[in-house]
Amino acid sequence: MRIFLMFCIALFTAPAAIAQSEAEAVLVQAMFRSVNAQSITYDREVCGHVLRSPAGRLEIGKVSWGGPASCAMTPPAAGYQVVSSWHTHAAWAEGYDNELPSLIDVEGDMALGIDGWLATPGGRLWFIDGQSGEIHQYCGPECLPADPNAQMDARGPVDKHYTLSELRARFASR
Secondary structure, three states: OHHHHHHHHHHHHOOOOOOOOHHHHHHHHHHHHHHHHHHHHHOOOEEEEEEEOOOOOEEEOOOEEOOOOOOOOOOOOOOOEEEEEEEEOOOOOOOOOOOOOOHHHHHHHHHHOOEEEEEOOOOOEEEEOOOOOOEEEEEOOOOOOOOOOOOOOOOOOOOOEEOHHHHHHHHHOO
8 A cells, every 4th residue: 555655646746747748749849830930041040948837837938049050048937847948950051960950959958858859941850858869750851841942861861760879870970
């Protein structure tokens, strides 16, 4: 009985951070439908956090604008819990593996211990597991607004799932 009681207490008092909940995915996709198009138009990364409000609602935090290849997120207001990060990769650019999260993207989320979301110039949406470093395509090319100049296979075929080791190997071979 005591073990069952401890299980129940742990279950109901555990942090609400459930990786890639359906509510989170719907919220992120809706936000990226607007933000990715703007990011491509202005060739600037856009970034922020998915937050849990003090009332328990999922919300998009303050949006930050960066440059063509970087973005600094604004810390959340007091009482808000970071659920995940999110950012765009701006417009398609020669010399980048635009359609994948970078090692900095993945390792940055891992260092913070949070999951992440990435929208690419080709309109892909990636989910980054901040614990394992694994990434997977939540939805494929053009599921979000895409850059008409994007050259989808310029850096080779894009798989739907990568481990951190596989991602490192891909970037090392380029």
